[in-house]
Amino acid sequence: MSQARALPATPLKQFWLKWRFHLNILLILIPLGFMPKYFADARMFRGDAGLGVNQISDIQVGPYSLDLAELRDEAPRADGPAGHFKAFNAALCKACTNEVKAVYLRIGKPRSLRAAGTIFFGAPYRMGTNLPVPPRTRPDAQVWVTIEGWDGSMHQASVPLAKASPATVAWLEKQGGKP
Amino acid sequence: MKHLIRRLALPLLVLAAGPALAHNPMCECEAVDAGQVKCTGGFSDGSGAPGVTLDVIGYDEQVLVGGKLGEDSTLTFKRPDGEFYVLFDAGPGHVVEVDYADIAQP
Amino acid sequence: MAKSPKKSKSKLWFLVHSWLALPIWFFVLIVCFTGMLAVVSQEIVWLANPDVRASKPADSAERLSFQQVLDALNKAEPDMSVRSLSQPDGAHFALNARVTLADGTTPTLYVNPYTGAIQGKMPDFNFEAFTRALHGWWLVPFTNGYSWGWYLVSLLGLPMLASLVTGLVVYKKFWKGFFKPVRTGHGSRIFWGDLHRLAGVWSIWFIAVISITGIWFLIQAILGDNHITISSEPVVPVIAREQVPQTNDGSPAPRIDLDEAARIAGLAIPGLDISFVSLPATAYSHIDLGGRGWYPLMFQSAAVNPYTRVVDSQFLLGDRSALEFVTESMRPLHTGDFGGLAIKLVWFFFGLVLTLMVLSGLLIWTKRTAQATAAALKRSERAPRARASDITAEIQP
Numbered sequence A: 001m002s003q004a005r006a007l008p009a010t011p012l013k014q015f016w017l018k019w020r021f022h023l024n025i026l027l028i029l030i031p032l033g034f035m036p037k038y039f040a041d042a043r044m045f046r047g048d049a050g051l052g053v054n055q056i057s058d059i060q061v062g063p064y065s066l067d068l069a070e071l072r073d074e075a076p077r078a079d080g081p082a083g084h085f086k087a088f089n090a091a092l093c094k095a096c097t098n099e100v101k102a103v104y105l106r107i108g109k110p111r112s113l114r115a116a117g118t119i120f121f122g123a124p125y126r127m128g129t130n131l132p133v134p135p136r137t138r139p140d141a142q143v144w145v146t147i148e149g150w151d152g153s154m155h156q157a158s159v160p161l162a163k164a165s166p167a168t169v170a171w172l173e174k175q176g177g178k179p
Numbered sequence B: 001m002k003h004l005i006r007r008l009a010l011p012l013l014v015l016a017a018g019p020a021l022a023h024n025p026m027c028e029c030e031a032v033d034a035g036q037v038k039c040t041g042g043f044s045d046g047s048g049a050p051g052v053t054l055d056v057i058g059y060d061e062q063v064l065v066g067g068k069l070g071e072d073s074t075l076t077f078k079r080p081d082g083e084f085y086v087l088f089d090a091g092p093g094h095v096v097e098v099d100y101a102d103i104a105q106p
Numbered sequence C: 001m002a003k004s005p006k007k008s009k010s011k012l013w014f015l016v017h018s019w020l021a022l023p024i025w026f027f028v029l030i031v032c033f034t035g036m037l038a039v040v041s042q043e044i045v046w047l048a049n050p051d052v053r054a055s056k057p058a059d060s061a062e063r064l065s066f067q068q069v070l071d072a073l074n075k076a077e078p079d080m081s082v083r084s085l086s087q088p089d090g091a092h093f094a095l096n097a098r099v100t101l102a103d104g105t106t107p108t109l110y111v112n113p114y115t116g117a118i119q120g121k122m123p124d125f126n127f128e129a130f131t132r133a134l135h136g137w138w139l140v141p142f143t144n145g146y147s148w149g150w151y152l153v154s155l156l157g158l159p160m161l162a163s164l165v166t167g168l169v170v171y172k173k174f175w176k177g178f179f180k181p182v183r184t185g186h187g188s189r190i191f192w193g194d195l196h197r198l199a200g201v202w203s204i205w206f207i208a209v210i211s212i213t214g215i216w217f218l219i220q221a222i223l224g225d226n227h228i229t230i231s232s233e234p235v236v237p238v239i240a241r242e243q244v245p246q247t248n249d250g251s252p253a254p255r256i257d258l259d260e261a262a263r264i265a266g267l268a269i270p271g272l273d274i275s276f277v278s279l280p281a282t283a284y285s286h287i288d289l290g291g292r293g294w295y296p297l298m299f300q301s302a303a304v305n306p307y308t309r310v311v312d313s314q315f316l317l318g319d320r321s322a323l324e325f326v327t328e329s330m331r332p333l334h335t336g337d338f339g340g341l342a343i344k345l346v347w348f349f350f351g352l353v354l355t356l357m358v359l360s361g362l363l364i365w366t367k368r369t370a371q372a373t374a375a376a377l378k379r380s381e382r383a384p385r386a387r388a389s390d391i392t393a394e395i396q397p
Helices: A011-019 A022-046 A166-175 C009-019 C022-039 C041-048 C066-076 C127-137 C148-155 C157-170 C174-179 C188-202 C204-225 C258-268 C322-335 C340-382
Strands: A004-006 A053-061 A064-070 A084-092 A100-107 A121-123 A126-132 A142-149 A154-160 B025-032 B036-043 B053-058 B063-068 B074-078 B084-089 B095-099 C081-086 C095-100 C108-111 C118-121 C276-278 C287-292 C299-304 C311-315 C393-395
Touching (some): A022 C022, A022 C148, A084 A100, A121 C095, B025 B084, B025 B095, B063 B074, C022 C041, C022 C127, C022 C340, C066 C081, C066 C095, C066 C108, C066 C258, C127 C148, C148 C204, C204 C322, C258 C299
Antiparallel strands (some): A004 C393, A053 A064, A084 A126, B053 B063, B053 B084, C081 C095, C081 C276, C108 C118, C276 C287, C299 C311
16 A cells, blocks of 8 residues: 555644544443443342432331331432432331321421422332432431321321431531522 | 333333433522512423412411412512412422522512 | 545545544444344343243233233232333233332333233343443433433434435445445455445435434433423323322222223223323322324323323323424334334344444455554654654655
8 A cells, every 4th residue: 555644743643543442442441330330220229229228217107117218328419400309218117008198208397298398109118209408408407207198197207317318418518508 | 210211111201220300390489579579380301380389378387379380380479578488389299398588588 | 544735525525434433433333233232122032031922821812901910910919019011012022010029129020911920020130221221321320410421322423424424425426326236356345345335325214313313312411401391291290189088097098990090091082002001109199001102103191090080181192292293203213113023123134234334334444544554653653753843754655
């Protein structure tokens, strides 16, 4: 092959011409590197890794009890203009499942049943919800569980946010007084 | 994300790998002129919430202003005196509370 | 690469065409290959795993209704909570039942649609999901919004489309190439070049579809991450508290069964073909049903209130805006899962052709220029480092 060639002018261009195909190797490394996390996440969503992290078991809520756990040990995730949310899972006690109509979660004591917070979705043995975390929540805040019965009854209990999600409290403390 | 596993022909469901927080309710209130407050409700994916109940409730749990969001997903009302909170109520567990202290005075 | 100061326009097009995939060709190749696999991943599982098959117990066996299947499941596993039932695209597939067991695990079960028997559980390694995740977002997890891997892969739609356009510009009179035989015996470069061109012209439609729909996925992520929606689907997340009865004895209020829900939905929406049912996820949730309509690329759905027996919301083909008709068609056109096995096989075949085109494109390129570049680089390493202002030209004999 006869071709006229101009050699690369700058060291940067030389670098690029020499190493550009190694970009391929880098790109291949990405899914290889994420594979463990992919399978760990799949396990988590299947429920094979337990209810979640930092589980608080047997929270007494009136005549009922449930287990509460955050889905991931991390700070709340931003959802655009809606604010920050933390995913939680809960499991109702076996004997409770029939009588419990709905379970809600809220930071701070609810004013009413109507404003009891966010509702848990799914089967009683593994329900999930997205808890809104107002940015000015105090680190010593309580997370309130409200259980609504089919007979219209309402029962409540609270656990410290620091226990339910230490990562959230750490995030709140870092936020400081930022709105 | 409990979302997406589209392969199962369930297009409405989100894949376990897709954006998990697609449909959270939201409500923002701001003070507008003449002592009024304008609240805009919707969902975090960008959807509006026309016709959804928006009540202004005093701390004593009396409903001061009972209303529904308009076609443009907003409701404007006269700012009540005293302590109150705004409740965007799209159904049980789909509520957003905005405290009067978070609605800046103009 | 040789770069003389003056370039004729077609040489420029040719340069652009040959450079579009090259720095990342292996990445592009794997994306195409995994896409090809993903199209038929369900079928591959069907071949490998008998649990997934809808085996008829007898020739005259009839398919059970959704409620009959639910009854069978509840009888077999009383402690199990069924969240949804869906029929994959193809009657040869068993039903998929997403359930929650008492230990809190949430497997997907394969259920025989004729007998309601649980045939098996989706294995821990979900092949369909894996190929989809590898192809669609390069296994990069989703954190806030869309995964950056999604952006990485969907961005490839742009050079793919450019590759199609530039390829057609440089291939003079490409329309004559549909039946041009591939020359063998003239060396491998000629062979791969001819094969690349022949595969290319026959794949024009497919590459256009894949690249444009791929670019749509990019737009979709940008919209999603900016919390902009173009959906006109009504948002009715839950049923109002007043509509859900309380009971005196604290037992759950009665709800209509799935077949009744299907009947009610069918009355409200004539011709609604139901291929999936979601049971209410809370006491305040609807029974969601849906399936395809006359337009095979899109689903129609209805939300039935299990207490008032009313269809509280629906999203039919006629409810979509014109824009939605276009955007909602994008994903099925990309994945080819809108017309059963026949369409999937067409997508698979052209996906294979596309993968081979990426490979052949690279082979042509290596034989044409890589060796010369490597030689030039070797010379540049041996020669003293040129300073920034110097340009040294060498002519190879």
